[in-house]
């Protein structure tokens with residue numbers, strides 16, 4: 001087998017026949033099966049008892065297991081090569097089938113919610129014990145649901161209303177071009193290309209790229225402000241209509257968390273901004289600068305080794321890191337390579353970034369990434385394989401309906417896996433520079449997903465507060481709020497280009513309807529995993545079954561209960577502080593390499 005074959009995934013394992021005609025036929029059959037499901041149950045759920053609800057869940061699980069293969073196959077094939085004609089065709093068929101499937105089962109939560117209003121005892125019925133938490137989540141949503149007709153109206157109007165803003169934002173950003181001088185030559189680059197220079201080793205180029213981009217984006221602040229204002233105001237209107245007491249309530253429900261927990265989390269971050277500022281000052285020292293510019297925050301250290309790893313070296317290191325944690329998990333990770341479930345080949349038309357898709361029926365997963373052999377690629381691979389560890393454990397213990405992992409828990413296996421790899425790399429004999437590069441990789445990761453994202457939460461809250469007070473949000477006003485949030489986080493640890501006040505124009509999430517406060521689950525995940533890692537360091541092997549049990553639980557329990565099982569109380573600042581303490585520990589190790 002050639003190197004490139006070893007690095008390409010084999011999707012045929014998910015389907016009975018590896019043939020496009022067969023896949024298409026299955027997708028058509030899926031739509032028919034979903035329609036039959038609807039015709040059988042729609043309008044009848046209100047009279048269901050525990051046994052009928054149980055059977056309903058079972059048939060949903062069966063439906064999912066039966067058609068998961070062809071769905072995954074057509075979805076994944078396209079991400080690996082978006083120029084392939086067969087892949088394009090199948091992906092189009094998949095999208096149509098998927099939309100029809102969603103419409104066909106849309107009645108379910110509404111009718112189950114109505115049933116639970118009439119008969120809340122069902123939730124504690126022993127027949128339904130397996131689905132208890134699933135029902136609790138529906139029950140929590142029910143008071144905020146509108147009538148079926150109103151819901152349909154909202155969906156219909158939003159498509160060309162509030163949902164159109166994020167499309168405009170995306171199209172607008174993608175169609176901007178920027179002029180920049182590179183090696184003495186003027187180049188006109190689209191947004192997607194110029195941002196590639198943000199992490200370039202040449203400091204001056206990084207700085208110019210930031211300046212040119214944000215100067216350009218700021219020119220259209222009237223458009224961005226108009227879009228942002230509309231999306232945020234629409235959310236406040238929906239809060240009134242749906243009786244969500246605060247702008248954050250919707251996110252608590254969809255993330256399966258509570259206010260108490262998130263307040264404790266955010267308070268802890270606020271109390272510990274100094275730890276991050278200290279790291280940024282140390283990073284400046286490592287880079288040989290007086291102070292970091294905003295264009296240096298995510299930059300690589302200038303003397304970090306440009307060592308390249310082969311696919312086999314990467315496999316050996318990562319399998320080793322997981323095996324040190326637990327041999328069973330190590331075997332599963334090795335199986336991911338052995339059965340060719342990872343697509344690492346760099347090819348034209350491949351989707352950028354990386355992801356891991358669960359294959360429930362096969363009790364496994366598939367991973368896509370573009371592997372160039374740099375250290376960052378190793379961390380990405382370890383991250384995605386952490387999702388695979390989650391999938392191996394969860395699919396063995398749960399049916400599909402209990403494996404719908406919410407954002408706060410979804411990154412648990414993956415971030416933990418990154419730390420296992422970091423530990424492995426740090427333990428290997430390495431130069432001071434190598435150790436420094438490994439530590440900077442994880443510290444920058446935490447800085448971005450933990451601290452920088454917290455700044456966005458503060459910013460988002462400030463905007464709602466201002467709107468609720470009747471303030472008009474034009475571009476300059478929004479920028480002032482962003483500067484206020486940024487100042488609170490970074491203090492004097494970073495020098496900012498004046499153009500960076502337009503940072504908020506670029507972030508797509510702010511413009512997405514029904515995606516308010518997308519941000520804090522990232523903070524949650526970072527601190528949660530760092531706190532767990534600390535516990536692992538304290539307890540050693542005793543901790544291993546605890547993490548495995550947590551990942552095996554899928555979505556059958558809330559994040560709060562899952563944490564309680566391993567002795568954590570996520571509603572306290574004391575718990576979240578453990579995550580920061582682990583971050584501080586890594587900062588200390590980094591300082592020792594200077």
Ligand SMILES: [Zn+2]
Nearest residue numbers: 383387411414
């Ligand atoms: Zn991830």
